[in-house]
């Protein structure tokens with residue numbers, strides 16, 4: 001097979017646990033597995049492409065590949081959000097079961113193919129935290145009038161509780177939280193949030209991350225480049241990515257508790273939403289999803305496939321697993 | 324890497340310097356040289372046309388779709404509005420009267436203004452243009468030496484990138500996985516140290532060569548004007564504006580970026596209070612803002628193209644390769660890294676330099692050992708701030724110091740670029756002195772973050 | 778030669794007009810920021826939309842004024858040597874620079890920018906934050922319009938420089954070029 005030398009644009013820096021390190025791991029592993037025949041070089045965000053521009057760049061063939069999450073493309077291809085993380089969505093085993101065996105992958109491939117992209121799931125994150133708050137939030141009704149930095153489907157759902165979602169420039173987030181322009185924000189998960197230093201200002205960290213249980217990361221590749229690979233090379237990439245999903249889940253589950261302990265030592269209070277609050281949020285999320293389903297046929301199709309699978313799976317989950 | 328592969332990107336730098344001296348606009352020289360080398364790369368099979376799409380991605384994704392840079396036009400608007408409406412003139416007149424017994428009083432006030440502005444924005448283009456608009460005409464009128472004037476304005480205007488909040492520190496935090504709060508507090512003492520060095524230098528120069536910073540001989544007051552009247556007229560309005568801008572940030576009403584808008588709005592209100600506001604004035608300010616703003620963003624567009632092609636042709640690899648080849652340890656490696664960042668600063672902006680240096684050297688620097696000088700867990704923080712000080716300097720180094728260009732354009736008719744180049748040299752040396760102090764005394768960086776308790 | 782001069786002036790004038798109008802975006806920008814800052818405390822107006830609007834105005838402002846700034850001689854030059862050149866030498870540099878550097882730059886951005894905008898139009902792309910502004914292709918068109926005016930100003934500079942080289946009265950130094958054209 002002819003040697004492959006690709007450039008891969010990342011959407012998170014290599015220094016960030018999981019978000020970046022999983023991409024870096026892909027670079028290392030593919031070189032080893034292929035005996036050096038495939039080189040996929042990791043480029044930091046902005047080094048070649050600004051993070052939110054990688055979809056177009058891969059689609060146009062300006063870079064060969066990008067390490068990202070389908071959740072970034074809600075503004076371009078709303079349906080792809082179904083393949084990143086769903087509010088009140090599944091844990092990793094259920095999500096993978098649907099994706100690999102429940103019809104998810106076929107829809108996923110079909111959607112990306114429209115844009116000249118071949119994508120392979122290539123990482124998975126543990127559940128996220130549901131936000132950092134400066135003041136204790138007693139119930140979701142307390143959120144009314146709060147200014148939060150929040151993103152995506154979750155932001156839309158919180159809007160129904162009177163939350164004002166803020167965009168804010170990256171360097172402004174820290175001073176804005178410090179001075180009270182915003183009352184809180186959502187980022188990722190304990191191990192990553194620890195590095196970002198939000199604990200320096202906000203002392204209440206809420207769980208569970210109802211808006212994002214498990215999150216898929218994917219390797220987007222320019223379809224023309226992918227088609228040029230030999231079957232062996234394609235299998236090598238798919239295998240390494242499959243292994244990256246396994247690695248992401250295992251690592252993600254393992255690194256949270258040490259991080260949580262460190263956060264608690266730094267004076268952070270860990271809080272949990274009550275069941276009642278979660279129910280209210282769930283209702284809001286269902287409304288948001290219904291709006292998305294009505295607005296976009298691809299979203300509707302992908303979500304229908306997932307919902308159908310979930311309904312059947314519930315029976316198995318109920319009898320198969322200990323409570 | 325072959326010698327040729329190393330030489331090609333380096334040739335880009337050489338050609339750029341030559342082309343820049345033709346006098347064709349800097350923004351388009353950067354773009355043009357980038358495209359010429361993309362073509363060369365294409366002929367050598369190092370570049371395919373589809374990659375040119377990324378020029379559009381980069382102009383869009385990091386310059387247009389960017390909520391931080393929104394502050395630039397608003398700060399320029401504020402500066403021009405204050406200048407055209409006479410508010411700035413009143414302020415500087417009263418400052419020079421009040422400080423007429425202090426050697427170099429006017430220059431000192433500019434440094435203080437720059438330091439205050441640094442707390443509101445991290446955007447060099449905005450603060451240099453604003454300081455130039457406010458202070459340049461008055462300093463020239465008062466007979467200040469051109470070199471000193473140029474140096475004071477551009478150096479004070481770049482403090483914003485170091486003194487928090489700063490976009491540069493946030494990006495560095497991401498690339499190095501250091502909490503932003505640590506970087507923000509770590510940069511405070513070095514930032515004020517630099518500001519202090521400028522102040523000391525000005526006082527010393529004013530004492531040694533008084534003719535370069537002449538003191539005000541007589542009070543510039545017309546008959547019947549009282550000092551109190553002048554203070555109220557000249558001092559109060561701008562002070563109110565500073566309180567408004569800083570207050571909106573501290574009070575939690577506005578983000579630092581939004582504070583630029585609050586300032587621009589406030590400056591317009593001041594012009595109205597001053598009774599100098601008219602539609603004609605507004606139109607003047609709007610057109611002036613648009614032109615200066617387009618000049619700054621023109622450079623951003625050209626520079627992003629140039630550094631992209633440099634990277635695609637393996638420029639980063641050549642630099643990293645060079646450093647790794649030397650196989651140095653600890654202090655020598657650190658000094659070499661600093662020297663390389665300093666040299667890169669002649670050609671690239673901070674974002675491109677951090678992208679070359681930080682990801683690659685993060686693991687290497689973390690493994691270094693500086694004994695008792697720096698605790699192991701603080702090395703990365705200390706390194707990051709030293710890099711930040713170094714990068715601030717890159718705004719000031721000729722020939723390609725963006726701060727110098729902004730000053731040149733905002734101060735049309737007062738200063739030539741040659742005069743600016745000459746004037747900036749002592750300040751570049753002060754910057755290097757500040758950097759050396761941070762390296763020799765790591766406490767300057769790591770004490771405050773530990774004290775604050777992170 | 779009169780033809781060259783007239784063409785040059787028309788091209789430059791069109792770039793200038795676009796810039797003069799777009800310049801007012803800064804006022805809209807300041808008002809948008811004030812609106813967001815003031816209302817944020819009291820009502821939920823949708824800050825994400827306002828903050829999207831802020832950078833939309835910023836993008837329009839700088840992109841549509843690139844050509845305007847070139848016509849007005851506002852793009853900074855390293856004029857250490859330039860100021861010693863004669864009018865014809867300066868015109869030759871302008872001609873070569875514009876033809877070799879600036880025109881290709883505009884063409885590259887326009888060619889790929891067209892695909893960029895068309896892609897966004899086909900997707901009817903919206904804000905990735907979902908709560909932001911829809912129809913991204915509208916704001917993305919500013920890229921194409923902006924670089925078109927920059928191209929017009931470059932062609933204006935080329936025809937102007939040609940005229941100078943052919944012996945027309947040399948226009949003044951760049952910073953007072955607009956007084957010469959007298960628009």
Ligand code: NA
Nearest residue numbers: 441444483488
């Ligand atoms: Na700052």
Ligand code: NA
Nearest residue numbers: 668717723724
């Ligand atoms: Na420089």
